Amino acid sequence: VDINQTLDQLEADYGIALSLAVYNHTTGKLFLHKGDQWAYEASIVKVPISLTLLRLAAFEERELTDDEKALVEASITYSDNNATIESYRRFGSDDGQSEASAESLNKTYELLGVTETRSTGTWGDNQTWAEDQVRIMRAIVDTVEWVNATDAQFLLEKMVPLDWSQ
Numbered sequence: 383v384d385i386n387q388t389l390d391q392l393e394a395d396y397g398i399a400l401s402l403a404v405y406n407h408t409t410g411k412l413f414l415h416k417g418d419q420w421a422y423e424a425s426i427v428k429v430p431i432s433l434t435l436l437r438l439a440a441f442e443e444r445e446l447t448d449d450e451k452a453l454v455e456a457s458i459t460y461s462d463n464n465a466t467i468e469s470y471r472r473f474g475s476d477d478g479q480s481e482a483s484a485e486s487l488n489k490t491y492e493l494l495g496v497t498e499t500r501s502t503g504t505w506g507d508n509q510t511w512a513e514d515q516v517r518i519m520r521a522i523v524d525t526v527e528w529v530n531a532t533d534a535q536f537l538l539e540k541m542v543p544l545d546w547s548q
Contacts, residue, residue, distance in 0.1 A: 402416070402417070402512055403513050414513060417513045419512070420509040420510070423507070426510070428457045430487060430490055433522070434469075435454065435472065436534065441528075446530075450472075458540040458541055470483050473486040481503055487505070495517050497513075498513075
């Protein structure tokens, strides 16, 4: 069975566009199906926003504060937009939609090796590629040197759904 043909058929049958990236940690291989198609980040941007908080805490040679942990948990576990706005605001300006916030998020993207996804001053309405999302997730699972390992584990644990319908 050719997985690409099967996915193409699903697209045709349901009138949808699929972009898929799967990374095999055992073999180190990456599978892409139309990995160069653009899609909106929407709520998946909450992960790199949280990673930016982790990066900044590590830069200050500290772990996340209890308040920052609460924001990450609300943003990731419950998809809380207000917590995400507050997180984004913390590395930018008070309005939560600033160039400073975008620059800080884009610095995280650069450190992750993300090549196509960039913030333009807001969060959630920027476009991304599936392959960029794999790079982001690998940074959490495989850890990166610029994030505290304890904080990275905390973030990973918060990404487990409370309800499998999520």
